[in-house]
Amino acid sequence: MEETIYNLIPQPEVIPDRPPMYRSIHSNGEVKKRAQASFGPGQTLATSPKDFLRRTGRDLPEVRQFRYDDSEVGGRKPPVPTRVEEPIHGLTTQKNFITTNAVDTIFAVPRKPPERDFRYTNRPGYGEVPRYITKIKSEIARERSFFDDLQQTQTAQEEEKMKVLSEEERQEIISGLRARWAQLNKEYQTISFTLDTPAKRQRKERYEAQMAQVERDIEKIAGRPFVFVEQPQGAQQQ
Structure with missing residues (x-):
């Protein structure tokens, strides 16, 4: 609805009509109850609210005096001392427990271990090398021989080359x-002392590296009486 000034006028409250009252089809009293639909079998009558449990009507067990059962674990505890019973005071001893324990330990007879019928030294195979150790040693020796042969073969091939x-x-x-x-x-001496450009610095560093490498080569060859060199492929075939 579009907005209009007539909407400001209070409208009367519309009370909807009440629907007709619901009535069950079993309202005539002919209701069929199931056998156990009321907390139990159908023939059992429900307890009347007037027959509630009263104080004088309870079936309580017979009152008996409580007694401890001595057959239980631990039995009955000892009674509490009376006020007349006094503990014994002033009991002392002159026994030196340290010396007594030391003397008992010195003169004590050592206990013998229980004797066994079976002795490990009498079992078969005692003192022999286990078979798995012999097997491992043979495998190690076979691998060592294989690597020694391979090394000798490589050394011979290298000596040929x-x-x-x-x-x-x-x-x-x-x-x-x-x-x-x-x-x-x-050539290094011809370089100027002023290294004002990157090219001059690179040239100086290059000469120094080359001279150091040549010095190392000279020292390596001069310090060894025997020098081995690899032959070319053509020389090996000849």
């Missing part, structure tokens, strides 16, 4: 390395 340089060849290589170092040093 390698060649021992003669003394003349070794001295010739040393002389060539020294000449190379002298050439690098001569």
